[in-house]
Amino acid sequence: MKAFIIDHYKSKDGGRIAEMPEPELHDEEVLVKVRAAGVNLLDVKIRDGEFKLILPYRLPLILGNDVAGVIVRAGSRVQGFKVGDEVYARPDKDRIGTFAEFIAVNEADLAIKPLALTMEEAAAVPLVALTAWQALVEIAELKKGQKVFIQAGSGGVGTIAIQLAKHLGAIVATTTSTANIDWVKQLGANIVIDYKKEDFEAKLQNYDVVLNSQDAKTLEKSLRVLKPGGKLISISGPPDPAFAKEIGAGWLVKLVMSILSYRIRKKAKGHGISYSFLFMRASGSQLKEITSLINSGIIRPVMDKVFPFESTKEAMAYVENGRAKGKVVVKVS
Incomplete structure (x- = not known):
């Protein structure tokens, strides 16, 4: 699958799109075909190694902490979701990597995508x-x-x-x-x-x-x-x-x-x-509460720009300059 990766912290190229193996699916996880991924300042900080003391990721690393997409496979212990469900999530900090065509997400971190939102809008919400x-x-x-x-x-x-x-x-x-x-x-x-x-x-x-x-x-x-x-x-x-x-x-x-x-x-x-x-944690149950507020019109995501997947590096640079009005999203598929 195609993914946006870093080979080294603070690498001069700022990351690149490469071919990576599909994620291994655990029994309590679903495989999500990524439609869109939110871009956060957290991605920039992880890229630059600012969290390597507390988040010791193995390199090369696929970046990305927000996802909206469709379930294409479910592990044997998954009970609350099925293939075909449109979902969104902030994956657990140990299982990030939404800047990719697929990601494995624990069902405890998932929620059904708000009905009124596009995939791009939904990807702007979780984190x-x-x-x-x-x-x-x-x-x-x-x-x-x-x-x-x-x-x-x-x-x-x-x-x-x-x-x-x-x-x-x-x-x-x-x-x-x-x-x-x-x-x-x-x-x-x-x-x-x-x-x-x-x-x-x-x-x-x-x-x-x-x-x-x-x-x-x-x-x-x-x-x-x-x-x-x-x-x-x-x-x-x-x-x-x-x-x-x-x-x-x-x-x-x-x-x-x-x-x-x-x-x-x-x-x-x-x-x-x-x-x-506060270093926020993944929570499907809290995301469901937020979904209810979105479906009721109480909260609405604020979008700034949507970048194509090929421009993920540019999307991160745009977020890093601190001028974004609301959220920046990468459209993956």
Whole structure:
């Protein structure tokens, strides 16, 4: 099968399309013919080796963390899905590789594709929607009337997180560029800060939750907009000891993560705030909840561009430059 692979981390060619063997199918997995695959900043970071300490992939590696497609084969223990089902998923972190003609996915990570979405639209959903769900529903336990600050409102995670937070009844603040202010308001943001002209720290106070996706400087500034008892959730790091425990890391990795996050954890504790690092996990059951919200018209994916499979490298470069408005997708077949 054709697949987009990297032979080495930080390789000069940025990845290439090559012939690879079809994935081996385990009893609890289905083989999905990939129609479309979402492109995420995570793919860029994996390509550049930023996660090799916690995600020790074997090279050459097929990239890709979002998929929409059709089941063409099912393992002997699969019960909830059948050949011909149109499905979508964020495969488990140990079984990525959606930039390919086929991928094997555990049925526990799958959901039936939302009826109203095209394959390209469906491929734009899983990783960012699961990130938003796990941050706002699972960790933050966001409630009606609470105030949440979601950074980068026009990005992939931001566009879904704003809609989800609004559905949960929260008061939503976000940052974006001048050109996108009215647009993110239409998604449900109550307060929109032009990051090129305004400092969010000067405008926001006593927030219950911050979803951080930016750099270390922004992370520390975020502490100062939260009220005591507030929750700072970061999807851009640094990873903390709780995450090391979650992935079953060895003592050395635990030590490294403890050191990397020591400063922010200490500062958060001094403000009476909890700090959590979120590296979203695959979950078919949560994706089904999200599907219901999509089918009800409560959440809609926001698409920027669709690239042909042959231009996967260009799609990743487009995501890396940080200008995407919503999600970028590769059409595979």
